[in-house]
Amino acid sequence: MSTTYRGARAIDVRGAEGSRATLTEHGAHVVRWVGPDGDERVFTSRAAVLDGARAIRGGIPICFPQFSDLGPCATSHGFARCVRWETKETRDGRCAMTTRATSEEFKAPHETTYEVELLDDGSMRTTLRVRNAGAEAFGFTTALHTYFRVGDAERTRVELGRRGLTYLDNLDGRRAKVDEGDTVVFEGEVDRIYKSAPGTIRIVDEASSNGPRTFHIEKSESFPDAVVWNPWIEKARKMSDFDDDEYREMVCVEVACVDEIVVAPGSTWVGSQTISVSK
Ligand code: BG6
16 A cells, blocks of 8 residues: 655555554665554664655665675665665555666666565565576675664664674674674674574564564575674764664664675575564
């Protein structure tokens, strides 16, 4: 169903038992996800700018055709989050949007589709499909950059499911480090790329307003990596589209592939995440 979200053209997706998601045409960006329990599950900043030009702060930005600066584009996280997508299909519990946008630095003919499904068990699956519509192979890196709404970042932990994972520390020149533990807590800025992370990652949100809850993120094998990010105090102050104290209300866990994916002509790369919530 067509709607608007803070003035931007959007599609409302209605799932079972009152679950609901809203995607803006700008960026095919999930800006709201409300579970069957009425709880807000993704965080979108009060200061986000929905001017149809820049990326929306919060929700689920799609990083394509590059994650961060890992690719040819001058724009961090690529251009997909900054262009208008076309709605391809919308029906009960499901919406698919598509783009063929290119840029000066990334001209490869492609058809990229993003599908959002609200499943009957209250979970949400989001799937990115990148089809090579040209005659030559091309490469890209990508992430689904989900901002999870939490009651208090300081009372939130990310359970990675395994000790000894290697991460690239974005706060230390992307040096590779080994994580002795299996849990990330938030007591300051965190910006890590976990390489070959387990298929299921949990976020334990102890201070959620309606009682503690746990997000379970299941990622497809085509998203081998996971990024964990919270800007904390200083960086929050520097972000004009993010309120100074909002770092407490979110943590990002991003399913990602930071090494180049090569798609042959006529082939399609598919990556998905399924997010469920338990109390
Ligand atoms: C994360 C990166 O994925 O995105 C961080 O690891 C970055 O380094 C963050 O700060 C937000 O990026 P942006 O471009 O949306 O401000």
